[in-house]
Amino acid sequence: MIRSHVAIALSASALALVLLWQLISTFGLPHVEFLNPSFFYAVDAVDSQVPFVKEGSQTGISVHGDLYLLGTGKADITGPVVEINMMGYADPDQVGTGLRQRIYSRAFIVGNVDEPDDRFVYLVLDTQSGDTAVRYGVLQGLANLGPEYAVYKQSNVALTGTHSHSGPGAWLNYLLPQITSKGFDKQSYQAIVDGVILSIQRAHESLSPGFLTFGTTNIAGANVNRSPYAYLANPREELQRYKDDVDKDLTLLRFQRAEDHKNIGVLTWFPVHGTSMLGNNTLVTGDNKGVAAWLFEKSVSGAEDTSDGFVAGFSQSNVGDTSPNVLGAFCEDGSNVECDFQDSTCGGKTQSCHGRGPYFGRNDGGARSCFEIGKRQFEGAKQLYDSLDNAGTRVRGPAVKSLHTFKNFSNFTFSLPNGTIATTCPAALGYSFAAGTTDGPGAFDFKQNNSGAPNANPLWSAVSGFLREPSAEQKRCHDSKPILLDVGEIANPYLWTPNIVDIQLLRVGQLFVIVSPGEATTMAGRRWKEAIGERADALRLSEDDSIVVLGGPANSYTHYIATEEEYSIQRYEGASTLYGPHTLNAYINATLDNIHYLSARSKRGPAAGPLPPNYVNSSLSFINGVVYDRTPLFKSFGDVIAEDNDRVAYTFVGANPRNNLRLEGTYAAVELKREDGSWEKARDDGDWSLTFSWKRTSEALGTSEVTIHWDVEEDAEGGTYRIHYYGDSKAPFSGTITPFEGISPDFEISRGIRT
Numbered sequence: 210m211i212r213s214h215v216a217i218a219l220s221a222s223a224l225a226l227v228l229l230w231q232l233i234s235t236f237g238l239p240h241v242e243f244l245n246p247s248f249f250y251a252v253d254a255v256d257s258q259v260p261f262v263k264e265g266s267q268t269g270i271s272v273h274g275d276l277y278l279l280g281t282g283k284a285d286i287t288g289p290v291v292e293i294n295m296m297g298y299a300d301p302d303q304v305g306t307g308l309r310q311r312i313y314s315r316a317f318i319v320g321n322v323d324e325p326d327d328r329f330v331y332l333v334l335d336t337q338s339g340d341t342a343v344r345y346g347v348l349q350g351l352a353n354l355g356p357e358y359a360v361y362k363q364s365n366v367a368l369t370g371t372h373s374h375s376g377p378g379a380w381l382n383y384l385l386p387q388i389t390s391k392g393f394d395k396q397s398y399q400a401i402v403d404g405v406i407l408s409i410q411r412a413h414e415s416l417s418p419g420f421l422t423f424g425t426t427n428i429a430g431a432n433v434n435r436s437p438y439a440y441l442a443n444p445r446e447e448l449q450r451y452k453d454d455v456d457k458d459l460t461l462l463r464f465q466r467a468e469d470h471k472n473i474g475v476l477t478w479f480p481v482h483g484t485s486m487l488g489n490n491t492l493v494t495g496d497n498k499g500v501a502a503w504l505f506e507k508s509v510s511g512a513e514d515t516s517d518g519f520v521a522g523f524s525q526s527n528v529g530d531t532s533p534n535v536l537g538a539f540c541e542d543g544s545n546v547e548c549d550f551q552d553s554t555c556g557g558k559t560q561s562c563h564g565r566g567p568y569f570g571r572n573d574g575g576a577r578s579c580f581e582i583g584k585r586q587f588e589g590a591k592q593l594y595d596s597l598d599n600a601g602t603r604v605r606g607p608a609v610k611s612l613h614t615f616k617n618f619s620n621f622t623f624s625l626p627n628g629t630i631a632t633t634c635p636a637a638l639g640y641s642f643a644a645g646t647t648d649g650p651g652a653f654d655f656k657q658n659n660s661g662a663p664n665a666n667p668l669w670s671a672v673s674g675f676l677r678e679p680s681a682e683q684k685r686c687h688d689s690k691p692i693l694l695d696v697g698e699i700a701n702p703y704l705w706t707p708n709i710v711d712i713q714l715l716r717v718g719q720l721f722v723i724v725s726p727g728e729a730t731t732m733a734g735r736r737w738k739e740a741i742g743e744r745a746d747a748l749r750l751s752e753d754d755s756i757v758v759l760g761g762p763a764n765s766y767t768h769y770i771a772t773e774e775e776y777s778i779q780r781y782e783g784a785s786t787l788y789g790p791h792t793l794n795a796y797i798n799a800t801l802d803n804i805h806y807l808s809a810r811s812k813r814g815p816a817a818g819p820l821p822p823n824y825v826n827s828s829l830s831f832i833n834g835v836v837y838d839r840t841p842l843f844k845s846f847g848d849v850i851a852e853d854n855d856r857v858a859y860t861f862v863g864a865n866p867r868n869n870l871r872l873e874g875t876y877a878a879v880e881l882k883r884e885d886g887s888w889e890k891a892r893d894d895g896d897w898s899l900t901f902s903w904k905r906t907s908e909a910l911g912t913s914e915v916t917i918h919w920d921v922e923e924d925a926e927g928g929t930y931r932i933h934y935y936g937d938s939k940a941p942f943s944g945t946i947t948p949f950e951g952i953s954p955d956f957e958i959s960r961g962i963r964t
Contacts, residue, residue, distance in 0.1 A: 275605050275718060278320030278328060279419040279464045281474035281520040282411025285872045286334060286404030287311045288377035288397035290493045291903045292867060293832070294390035296337045296381070297374025298488040298649045301389040305377055307866075307902035308876065309492040309576065310499055311895040312336070312376050314401070315522040316408040317464065317476050319717045321609040322418050329365040329611040329715045330409055331476065331722065331760070333522035335495035335502075336401065337483070338370040338762035339726070341707065342382035342825040346402035351409065361409065364814050365611040367713055367724045368405070369763040372525045373483040373496035374649075379832060381766065382824050385696060385705040393828030400870055415473065415518070421604035422463040423720065423756060426593040429457065431497075431585040432481040434731065435532035435564060435647050436657075438551050439771070439778040443732050455531050455731050456480055459586065460758050461593050462720070463601070471516040475505065477590050478758045480526040480731070484648040485533045485566055485582050490574030492900060497533055498523040500583025500897060501590065508591060523586060524760045527734020529727075529769050529782050533582040534564025538647035552657045552780075553647050559657070564647040580897060606718035606751050608809035615818030616799050618767075618788040619697055619708040623798040631791040634686035636697025636706045637679065638768075639784030643693055646781045657780040688790045689777050697787065702829060706787060709821040711764035712799045714741070716807040719751040723800065725761030729770040730782055733793045734759050736772065740797045744804055765821065770796060837941040838864035839911040846938050847951025856918065857963055861934045861951040863915030866903055868946050869937035876936070877901045877917045882929040882955070891930070898922055911941070915951075923961040931955050 290308045294301060312335035320328030348366060351358045379387065379394035380401055387393055434440055434454040441448065459479040465472050483496035495502070505521035538548040540555035541563050548555055548562035555561040566578025593600075619635040645651035679687075679695040696705040713724035721741055729737060738757040745755040769785040776783040776790045786792045803815045840846055844862050851860035866876060877899055879892035892899045902916045917932050934951035957964045 275607055276322050276418045276467060277421055277604075277609065277717060278318070278322050278325060278416050279421070279466070279473065280318040280412040280414070280416035281464055281518070282316045282408045282413070282415060283518070283520045284314050284404040284407035284411065285311055286314045286336070286401045287493065287870060287872065288380070288400035289394065289867045289870065290377060290901075291865065293394060293397055294378045295374070295491070295493075296376055296378030296386070296390070297483070299386065299389040300488055303488055303491060305493055306491040306904065307493070307900065308894050309900050310494040310503065310897055312373070312493065312495045312499060313502075314405040314408040315502070315520050316405075316412040317474060317520070317522060318409075318412045318416060319421070319609055320416070321607060323607065324609075326360050327609045328360060329367065329609065330361060330412065331367045331524075331715065332369060332405060332408070333476070333524045334368065334370050334401065334405065335373050335499045336370040336376050337372055337374060338766040339368040339764040340381050341765045341821050342823055343380065343398065343401050343405070344368050344764055345823045346398070346825065347405045347409075350402060350406040354410070358413070363817065364613040365715075367715060367722070367760070367763055369524055369724070369760045371483055371495065371498040371523065372528055372728075372762065373494065373499060375483075375486040375490055375492070375494045375496055377493060382822075382828075383704055383706050384702070386766070387828060391832050392830035393825075394830060394832050396867065396870070398825065400872060404872065411518070418467045419473070420465045420467060421717065421720075422465065422597050422601040423461070423604055424593050424597050424601040425458045425460050426589050427457050428459045428479060428586060428589040430535055430567075431479070431582050432457070432531045432533060433535050433537070434530050435534070435538070436530045436730075436775070436780045436782055439775040439780045439783060440530060440730070440732060442774040442778050443772055444774070447732070451735070456527060456734070459589050459593070461590055461597075462604075463594065463597055466516060470514065472509070472514055472519065473516045474520040474522070475590065475594060476522045476524060477586075478524050478526040478760060479586055480528040480531045480734070481533050481582065481586070482528055482531050482648060483525075485575050485579030487575035488649050490576070492574070492902070494579065497579050497583040497586065498525070500580050501586040503895070503897065504584060504587040505590060508587075523590075525762070526759050527729040527731055529730035529733065529771065531731065532564050532646075532648050533578070534566050534648060535582070536565035536567065536569055538562055538564045548647065553650070559644050559650040562647055562650050604718040604720050605753055606809070608716060608718065608751070608807070610716045610807040610809070610811060611714070612803050612806040612814045613711065613713045614803060614815040615709050615820060616712050617708055617819050618710050618792070618795060621795050621799075623795060625791070625794055631794060632686065633791055633795045634683060634697070634789035635695070636708055636787035637683065637687050637690065637692045638694040638696055638787070639687075639690040639779055640693045641779050641781055641784035644781060686789050689779055690784060690789070691779075703824050703827065704822060707765050707767055707821055709819055710767050712796070712803065713764065714800055714804060714807060716750070719753040719755055721745055721755055721757045721807070723757065723759040724763045725759055725770065725796070726763055726765045727767040727770040727787075728762055728782075729759060729793070730772065730775055732775065733770045733772050736793065737797055737800075740801060741804065744801050745807075748805060748808070750804075750808055835865045835867050835939050837911045837944075838868070838913065838938040839941070841912055846936060846949040847934060849951065849953055850914065852953070857921055857932070857956065858916060858918040859932050859953040860914050860916045861936075863903060863913045863934075864936045864938035864949070865913060866936075868939050869948070871935065874935070876934070878933040878935070879919050880931050880933050881926065882931070888931070891926070892919065921958055921961050921963065925958055925961050927959045928957070929955050930958055
């Protein structure tokens, strides 16, 4: 749900861009999701088929599981946590003010022990999505590491995002998501690229033979469908095959080292939007999947069957129409009634319709609900993990294969299953795109379920035509979508969205992974997985029945992938399906046409296809840098200037955190005093309970404050503690960066309470 706020736009030149920014400043932007998300429908239904597994497939552990070359690694990708627009809700007013939880890249390498060049790396980033420029940067960085890393290339590197909406932005390749962040920020981008490369290095260095074991479990209460009206437009006979209108199964793949049978990691797939943290949150987090990964890694730390550096990746799946706001969507206009079922409005307006998480009503930016949704994923995954030796399925078959190609979806012609010729269109976004979703509603009078002539704010009709008036052919191609932004045909000052898309599949044994660049809806993902599974079985690619999972949004960001029936309804997901009504079938066709390259006997892959542009060195930026830091009179950096006696919170004389991202380090720590008088780190800013908040107190003087708050856990060890602040100041004139520290007075904790 990158809720892209429809931006007033750039014209063909930088001057027009500046003028447009003035329009934005004056009129504001409608709140729109780039990514987004239940209604229960069942008639003699069966369980959700995720992953796709044919009836009669092998279950239970097999002692004949094959050996693979396995490695896992994790690295910090936390970019600037202040003064940068957050990526996801695309609200220009949602600017970072600190950190609740560091974000990471988690790398999982699978290779063939006999053919070491046959391998792939699956990456799970705590970001809104994958990205073209980031992937280019990662591939170039790996090439720069020398011949040992030449095995990692375009075909076998899959870069997926957990779809968190609470991470730093300004790192994406195309213009549309850059508008609300005031352009591109190299520091934000480089933190991700460098961290991804480091996670791959760590996974590569840990490579050793091992086993893969697979299992699924049902996760109740962690996701709902936020567009059930569109979901119900799918054929009745198809709906009746499924018990739920979202997939409830979590798929887990365990990585186990052969030499000592220690587990080195788990990789999971489960669909739920990273929108637990609300649009008013300004602290960086990995959202609910970041919580789940943190809880899992913490729970197995030090276990006898677990290696040091265990990595838990909670990957996204067919997330398009899912939501973590499991209590449903209600009108916050005083009526407290459910939002309109068809268009998610309250009295005809979208602004008051909001989804509610499990702890709705707490004034915490969604933090408690976020933790709970993450905890539910963790608990289900951990229970499955603990039962795998008895209830799992070993991955079998020596084949480890991958394929990647680029396709230009601005005009991709192919045959539908019934023989009809279909064509995709240059990317365009419909009016309902500007309506947002129940996870983040839009503005003005845009509504979801707009498949007819729009009756929107006249300003936006004018802006739409000013940017580019879609041709009659473009309108015909997009069919029931009334076009608001003809983004695929605007190239000034550079492309707004991708027309060239990534097509990628991975395979190990009987497990196949669809790497999706867009957010497939629940039913779109089911159809795609089923098509891949049936074709893999028809081609006898594996001795066992195929298992298919879908991960994404990956490699780039191509917004949504809805079914044709959902597209015709033109709620948010359909309006954000970029390439017209045949988008899903185009992806299915492009993957099926190349799946034979995953054969164990295959020695080559498809042609590279047309390369997408890389704007990392040419993107516009209106983001100001740090000028300098100063202290108030008679104060020094790191001095304690305030204490909250009702909770564990201290305020320090601070400096701008953008001076040093402290990657692989921390801005804040809770330290426990030991019997010998030494201090031991008990918490840092990677822990959910510790928050780091920064506030500029004077632009002219360059002064700022940092508040570090520890929400003491009930099971916290009793004893003497202190808060430790790590900062870096920038000197006026010279620009020299100087580290400093601040330490609070000691305080006592007993039974989780400050005494």
